[in-house]
């Protein structure tokens with residue numbers, strides 16, 4: 001089992017305090033969701049964990065099996081087993097999607113354990129079929145000319161191929177039609193298992209109709225203000241953030 005612990009994390013952007021002491025712990029085998037109003041720091045949390053240079057960590061740590069990943073370079077974090085799907089996936093010119101995924105898989109493997117082309121392609125076929133993806137998407141340049149929905153689907157393909165220990169999926173559901181949402185959910189559900197944990201960040205309860213989280217965290221004003229089971233997302237849907245704030249006696 002692996003553990004990812006966010007401890008008293010404070011993050012600023014251009015001297016503005018965004019995260020004000022975030023605490024959360026997740027284990028492999030679990031799917032966690034983070035919900036919270038817009039502007040509350042959810043994307044900041046995922047960006048800070050993955051080492052985006054604009055986000056300054058002023059206090060706290062993020063431990064992956066006891067090692068502070070905040071002291072690692074971004075590529076080291078990925079090799080240590082983290083995967084980040086960003087809200088706006090960037091386009092990378094000149095490298096095919098398949099090449100990227102094979103390189104990412106092999107960067108986490110020892111020299112005598114690299115995945116060969118044939119084995120890789122076999123896996124790729126299987127997973128693209130599950131995600132209803134046309135074969136040619138593997139050969140397209142990474143994210144170049146992909147539609148929003150295609151990019152999201154492709155992120156899930158990358159997730160399934162790279163098999164990280166922990167994935168942080170920020171608004172993986174934004175801009176998806178219902179069919180794409182179902183496909184994305186199917187991919188994430190297929191990843192469920194002892195060796196994998198996910199932190200799913202979303203505004204809406206909608207995604208959580210397809211992926212039942214083990215734990216739901218509510219973030220407000222730079223902190224996790226409540227953690228509970230899947231029923232918390234339902235409660236939020238019914239009562240809204242306002243109801244929850246009243247319950248918690250928060251005035252933000």
Ligand code: ADP
Nearest residue numbers: 013014018037038039040041042043044045054
């Ligand atoms: P969420 O994902 O919960 O909607 P964000 O983490 O994107 O929230 O943003 C939290 C706060 O940080 C917001 O007030 C937002 O305006 C601010 N912020 C986010 N990114 C930047 C940035 N690059 N520069 C300045 N302020 C930012």
Ligand code: MG
Nearest residue numbers: 038039040043
């Ligand atoms: Mg936002």
Ligand code: MG
Nearest residue numbers: 042043044171
């Ligand atoms: Mg966001």
